[in-house]
Amino acid sequence: MRLGIISALQEEQAGLVEAMRGPSRLIHGKREYFAGHLWEIDAVCVLSRIGKVAAAMTATTLVEKFGVTHILFTGVAGAGDKSVRVGDIVVAESFVQHDMDASPLFPRFEVPLTGLTHFQPDQQMAVRLSGAAHDFLELDLLEAISETERREFRLEQPRVHRGLVASGDQFVNDRERLNAMNDALPGLVAVEMEGAAVAQVCFELGVPFAVLRTISDNANENAAPDFMRFVKSVAAQYAFHITRRMCRDLKDAPLQFSSDSAGT
């Protein structure tokens, strides 16, 4: 197994490259890739930057140029539903591109000429990731995030959600827009800007993948103010510890061969 780990922003991947054994830095195009071992798993870390094209390009390069066999995306997202709170974790069960609309030629949300609107992560990877996320909340949270920060960001008993994640080239900070998305996309739990693009690439290339998102905001008018501070002091800790748990678990119990990245 060779695991590609993508985050959109530097702040979301803080600490991972430093934790790497024998890292080598490789430049390809306008991105820096770090290849080495993370908790004994052969891994390549990279920052995609923000948006679907950036994420698709990065995922494709990881597979085609760096030979990764699996992809893990970690980062932050806006809450897609009232039951999802800042500080909660979402492990995606399915992805849709909320800004894909080639109607009337194709149904809304359908990726033209694939016949698909929704793309699913690898079931085995998502189950492992969600296990790592639960263990993190139960065993690491109090140590990983200081009491001051837990209080400041009101992290009270964060939870792990599985569900639909919608991606598009738009930072959602408008309640009306989120309501419209909720009406059109039942079961929505999070909104972000990359996951569905990685999902489509992994579907097309037959590469298993999973996506972890820490909820940073409510995708409404208050979405922006504390965003960067939250990413640095909370989301980066979540991503680091959950990735560590996931790598250790993959080392102890390797994934069974499967390529069930699917679409519906």
Ligand code: ADE
């Ligand atoms: N990533 C984090 N918060 C987001 C939001 N509100 N919209 C899109 N992407 C996000």
